[in-house]
Each structure stands twice: as structure tokens, then as C-alpha cells.
Amino acid sequence: MVALVTGGGGGIGAAICARLAANGHAVVVADLDPDAAERVAKEVGGTAVRADVADPAGNADMVARALDTYGSLDLLVLAAGIQSDVPPDPGVDLVRYRRALGVNLDGVVFGIDAALPALRSAGGQVVAVASLAALGPEQANPVYALTKAAVVGYVRALSTPLAARGVRINAVCPGFTDTPFLGITGRLLRKQKIPLLSPDDVAAAVEAVAAGDGTGEAWALVPGRPPARYEFPEVPAGLRADGTEVVLKPFLSAK
Numbered sequence: 001m002v003a004l005v006t007g008g009g010g011g012i013g014a015a016i017c018a019r020l021a022a023n024g025h026a027v028v029v030a031d032l033d034p035d036a037a038e039r040v041a042k043e044v045g046g047t048a049v050r051a052d053v054a055d056p057a058g059n060a061d062m063v064a065r066a067l068d069t070y071g072s073l074d075l076l077v078l079a080a081g082i083q084s085d086v087p088p089d090p091g092v093d094l095v096r097y098r099r100a101l102g103v104n105l106d107g108v109v110f111g112i113d114a115a116l117p118a119l120r121s122a123g124g125q126v127v128a129v130a131s132l133a134a135l136g137p138e139q140a141n142p143v144y145a146l147t148k149a150a151v152v153g154y155v156r157a158l159s160t161p162l163a164a165r166g167v168r169i170n171a172v173c174p175g176f177t178d179t180p181f182l183g184i185t186g187r188l189l190r191k192q193k194i195p196l197l198s199p200d201d202v203a204a205a206v207e208a209v210a211a212g213d214g215t216g217e218a219w220a221l222v223p224g225r226p227p228a229r230y231e232f233p234e235v236p237a238g239l240r241a242d243g244t245e246v247v248l249k250p251f252l253s254a255k
């Protein structure tokens with residue numbers, strides 16, 4: 001099996017690369033930082049590629065590298081992501097806002113677009129690393145929450161059309177995870193003895209979700225508990241003339 005991991009050069013992505021490689025995957029490590037990608041690729045016996053996921057060309061390059069090196073692609077893990085660094089007060093800093101959407105959201109959309117033909121041939125799948133911030137009000141970082149909520153919405157909306165092409169797609173939604181991503185917040189959380197996930201906790205959940213058979217799911221990850229499939233409420237879409245409720249459901253068959 002061949003896996004391509006964006007953001008594979010550090011933090012959660014690197015842990016995912018290590019776990020997948022240990023369990024028999026050939027791994028393509030894609031990262032904006034070419035040295036980090038090389039380092040992880042060397043550790044896991046995989047292949048490194050420098051790619052900016054915010055750029056469609058970077059996504060095309062990383063998929064081409066997977067196909068050139070290993071001939072197929074079974075699993076796309078979208079782990080590249082950044083803090084927005086946009087404070088929760090209007091108005092937004094336009095440059096930071098665009099960059100956050102570019103990496104966290106465009107990176108998911110463009111990554112799936114680039115990989116879909118190969119995933120389709122392999123009967124493959126996508127796992128997107130969203131965040132717990134997608135599922136609740138992350139008041140300290142609304143722009144980050146916006147990107148991650150959009151990722152979960154996209155995964156859910158795309159799952160039925162992708163199922164029709166034989167491709168599964170799911171999201172994992174980790175809480176605070178002990179990586180450089182947390183910056184100063186990490187120190188504050190540790191000081192307050194707030195438990196953190198390890199990058200390998202998230203990697204284990206990605207692997208478990210990939211080994212399952214669901215699609216369109218979002219899995220909440222918090223320290224000390226097993227991954228939990230998040231139950232979204234049904235969406236009421238109005239009342240018929242006879243008083244019965246209309247509920248939004250996927251309208252395409254999964255087969």
C-alpha cells in the first residue's frame with residue numbers, strides 16, 4: 001500500500017508517516033520544508049517531496065512523485081496545516097487570513113483533486129486532519145476554526161460523490177496535540193496540567209480510521225479516550241403540507 005502524507009515533515013504528519021511505514025506502507029512525505037521532508041523520509045524509508053499544499057502545482061507534483069516512485073496511491077493523508085495567527089477581533093489581517101485558508105482549506109481541496117484519479121484506480125481513500133475546533137466554538141482562534149469546520153463540511157459533503165467512485169473520505173478532529181504547532185499555548189497548557197494528545201495518538205487514530213470501512217465521518221480525538229465517531233444531528237429542512245418533517249439526506253447512491 002502506498003500512502004502520501006502532507007505536512008509529513010513534522011509533528012502529527014511525521015508520526016503518521018512513521019506509523020504507516022512501520023505497518024507496511026510505502027510512504028511519500030510531502031512538506032513545505034524540504035529538509036524536514038527528507039529527514040522523515042530517511043527515517044521511514046520513504047520518499048520526500050517539497051510541496052506547498054496551498055498551490056495546485058505543489059499538489060500535482062507530490063502525486064506525480066508517488067506515482068513515479070511507487071506506481072499507485074492508496075491513501076492520502078492531509079495533515080499540513082498552520083495556525084491562522086489572526087486574533088479574534090475584527091477586522092482580519094488579510095494576508096494571514098488568505099494564507100490560513102490557502103494552507104488549511106485549499107490544501108485539502110487541491111490535494112483531493114490532484115490525488116483523485118490515482119485513488120480512484122486503487123479504490124483508495126483520504127483522511128483529512130481537521131481539529132476539535134471544527135466541532136465547537138474555538139473562541140480564541142475563529143479563523144482557524146473556520147478552516148477546520150470547512151474541512152469537515154467538505155469531507156461530509158464529498159463522501160457520497162466519492163463513494164460513487166469507490167473512494168472513501170473521513171476526517172479526524174484532534175484536540176490539543178503536543179507538537180511545535182501549539183507554540184506558547186503548549187507551555188500554558190502544560191503549566192495548567194491540561195492533558196495533551198501525543199502525535200502518535202493522532203497517528204494511531206488515522207490508521208484506525210483508514211482500516212475501517214466508514215466514509216463521511218468525523219472522529220473526535222481527546223486524551224485518555226478512544227477515538228469517538230462524532231454524531232451529527234439530522235438537519236431539518238422544513239415541513240411538508242401534510243405536516244411531516246423533511247430531513248436533509250445524501251441524494252446520491254453510494255454504489
Ligand SMILES: NC(=O)c1ccc[n+]([C@@H]2O[C@H](COP(=O)([O-])OP(=O)(O)OC[C@H]3O[C@@H](n4cnc5c(N)ncnc54)[C@H](O)[C@@H]3O)[C@@H](O)[C@H]2O)c1
Pocket residue numbers: 006007008009010011012013030031032033036051052053054078079080081082083103129130131132173174175176177178179180181182
Ligand atoms: N497540534 C495540535 O494541537 C493540533 C490539534 C488539532 C489539529 N491539528 C492539525 O494537525 C495538522 C498537523 O499539525 P501539527 O501539530 O503536526 O503541526 P506542526 O506545525 O508540528 O507540523 C505541520 C507540518 O506541516 C508543514 N506545512 C506547513 N505549511 C505547509 C504547506 N503550505 N504545505 C506543505 N506543508 C506545510 C510544516 O512544515 C510542518 O512540517 C494541522 O492540520 C493542524 O491544524 C493540530
